[in-house]
Amino acid sequence: MTTAVADRARRTRAWAGLAMPGVGWLIAFFVVPVYAVLAVAFGQIDPILRTPQPAWSPVDWDFAAMGKVLDRVFGGDLGRVFIRTFSFVALALIGCILIGYPVAYFVARRAQRSRGLLLAALVLPFWISYLMRMLAWTNLLQVDGYVNRVLGWLHLMDTPRNWLDGDWPTVVIGLVYGYVPFFILPLYSALERIDGRLIEAGRDLGASAFSTFMRITLPLSVPGLMAASVITILPMCGDYYTNTYLTSGSPRTEMVGNQIEFYLRGSSQPQTGASLVLLLMALLFVLMVYYLVTTIRQQKAAER
Amino acid sequence: MLLGAGIPLLGACGAKESGTGAKRDSIADGLQPEKGPLRIINYADYVYADVVADFEKKYGVKVEITTIDTDSEAVAKLASGAVKVDLHHSMNNTTIGNLILGGLLQPLNKTYLANFSNVLPAFSDPWYDPGAVYSVPYTFFGTGIGFRADRLDPALVDQQGWDAIWEATEFKGQVSVLDDEREALAMAMLRRGVTDINTTDTAVVDLALADLVELIDLVNVKVNIEAYKDIPEGTTKVAQTWSADLIAGAAGYLPEGETSDVLGFWHPPSAEYIVTNDSMGVLADAENPVLAHLYLDFLLDNQVSEKNFSWNGYLPALTKLDADYVIAQGYVPENLRNCVPTNDDIAKGLKYRPLGPEGQALYEEAWSKFTAGG
Structure with missing residues (x-):
């Protein structure tokens, strides 16, 4: 009996040991960098060269820069940048759902022999750098570019629109285009895992196709939708190159990422940039906690 | 993005407070160049690759260029020690004073810079570095x-x-x-x-x-x-x-x-x-200071500079390449003559x-x- 318990404990330890590379990776590439951001945000600046003097010990932390950032965000000029960023992200997420859900649904539930090909097509954009894809869009969206030509050909637009003139719809389109593959793949795997017998049972019991979708498929795909949303929202909130490329630096489309980039790379106040990073992380952390709590609840409900 | 943002910050891990003061000693006269590789920090595509290749060929060394996007990025990388280079190719002239005060630059030994006499008079004793002790102009x-x-x-x-x-x-x-x-x-x-x-x-x-x-x-x-x-x-x-x-x-x-x-x-x-300019300087802790001096002199050569200008369009601060010359050579169209600042513009300008x-x-x-x- 005792030997069996000891064996089990040994086996558990061995399995836990397998997690060590992952834990090490997390410490090296997440915990340490985040602590470095903290140390810079709460640290000092070299008086001559204006480079960061990180405060590694919490005893030396100085919250002045963070205080100023909070003042500017809550009730100041930076507040509008956060609101604009979250609005762009929300709109882009809606776009991702509208485009991504039908695609993921089709590939997971309807495509038969073509599934492999479609999956490969979904992965294809990852082969090209994100920046290259955005640069390609700047050509497509020119006044005499293909987008205007197609819209004109379809009689959807009489006069060509200058898509790159610095207005928000272009940025939202760019975000949807850039991140929709990240949205589709997790959603696809969730939809694909749904037990087909449940859908068949719904149909056998007389539900219409629409009703079966609304009452069985959609509720069962909510965890996948949540995961896909989180995976796209997080990088979109830190994005600063989509708008830079598609609106050539219009102040009307500036996102939080642009302010972070300016303060970290182009200013003499890196502690302000680091404070913005922490604030954005804190706001996104709330979203992550909500996602985790919901997922755990759903798992518990499923186990019951 | 969030992780990415942490990476340049990590460069600050080893940062020490500056203020050691300007380095006072330049290299001795008549030294042989080191074997390299000569390491340079510069904006991307700001120097003609063929010009760099010509230098490599002339001195039988390799040149390695670390690229930057902003002036402050260069300062941060150099000050933290995250990047070790011999030569800063494009210092902003509002930063040079701080780089000198922070002890990051070494005074130049002009005996290696025979071509310094080619420099426009307004830049041979510039406002940002009196006497051009620590820098030579690159473009203006x-x-x-x-x-x-x-x-x-x-x-x-x-x-x-x-x-x-x-x-x-x-x-x-x-x-x-x-x-x-x-x-x-x-x-x-x-x-x-x-x-x-x-x-x-x-x-x-x-x-x-x-x-x-x-x-x-x-x-x-x-x-x-x-x-x-x-x-x-x-x-x-x-x-x-x-x-x-x-x-x-x-x-x-x-x-x-x-x-x-x-x-x-x-x-x-x-x-x-x-009228403003970018300048070149040698880092105080350069491992190849002689080679770095030779590179500065190479870039101040009229012909080399002309070749570089023919590619990047940024005028070198050399007397020979005035408006008449660059227009006659076909580098600048006549209707853009006013794109070449005159010595008067530099001297009197803000x-x-x-x-x-x-x-x-x-x-x-x-x-x-x-x-x-x-």
Whole structure:
């Protein structure tokens, strides 16, 4: 009996040991960098060269820069940048759902022999750098570019629109285009895992196709939708190159990422940039906690 | 992005406080060059690869270039020790003073710089480094308005001056200002007749900021440094830009069938013209200081500089390459003659000077507000 318990404990330890590379990776590439951001945000600046003097010990932390950032965000000029960023992200997420859900649904539930090909097509954009894809869009969206030509050909637009003139719809389109593959793949795997017998049972019991979708498929795909949303929202909130490329630096489309980039790379106040990073992380952390709590609840409900 | 943002910050891990003071000793005369590789920090595509290859061939060494996007990025990388190089290729002249004071540069030994005599007189004893003790000029350029001469009457721009940017309402979304807080705020100040472009008076800076913010609704202004291609390609019609951008634009970015006649450049009279430059210097802890000196001298050679200019369009600060010469050689079209600042422009023009920590923070906050949308 005792030997069996000891064996089990040994086996558990061995399995836990397998997690060590992952834990090490997390410490090296997440915990340490985040602590470095903290140390810079709460640290000092070299008086001559204006480079960061990180405060590694919490005893030396100085919250002045963070205080100023909070003042500017809550009730100041930076507040509008956060609101604009979250609005762009929300709109882009809606776009991702509208485009991504039908695609993921089709590939997971309807495509038969073509599934492999479609999956490969979904992965294809990852082969090209994100920046290259955005640069390609700047050509497509020119006044005499293909987008205007197609819209004109379809009689959807009489006069060509200058898509790159610095207005928000272009940025939202760019975000949807850039991140929709990240949205589709997790959603696809969730939809694909749904037990087909449940859908068949719904149909056998007389539900219409629409009703079966609304009452069985959609509720069962909510965890996948949540995961896909989180995976796209997080990088979109830190994005600063989509708008830079598609609106050539219009102040009307500036996102939080642009302010972070300016303060970290182009200013003499890196502690302000680091404070913005922490604030954005804190706001996104709330979203992550909500996602985790919901997922755990759903798992518990499923186990019951 | 969040993880990415942490990476440059990690460069700060080893940062020590500067203030060790300027390094006083230059290298001794007559030393043999090291074996390299010569390590340089520079903006991407700012020096002709063939010129670098010529240097490698001449001295039988390799040259390695670390690229940067901004001036402060270079300072951060060098100060933290994250990047070790022998030579800074393109120092902003408002930063040189701090690099000297921070002990990052070494005084140059001019016995290795025979070609220093080629340098324009105005840069042989420059305001940012008296006596050119720590630096030699690389390129120079003035700040003005670049525009499409086929869409905007040059005489009108001449009459309007800086107002031309604010008046360009018919080109909404096709107007840009430089992505640089000093440049854009100085433009707004000059437009109102304020010539102290180094002021730290909050009221003046705030007014300049308000004027810039006005541009957002007036002309849907863009903030970038892309005018060198956007004006020739026609996507930008009016822009605050550097004179060199028009030269580079005329040489490499005009669509087929268009001539440089479609391009125009305006700049204020000498007394209000901001002419600035990038400079090269040798790092205090350079492992190849002799080789670095030889590289500086190589770039100050008239022929080498001309070759470099023929590719990047940024004028070297050398006497030989004046407006007449570069026009005669076909590098600059006659209608863009005013893109070559004269020695008078440099001598009489306005100069950016360091603002000090509070002043710099004042400008940066104004800039952050402007780019955030006002």
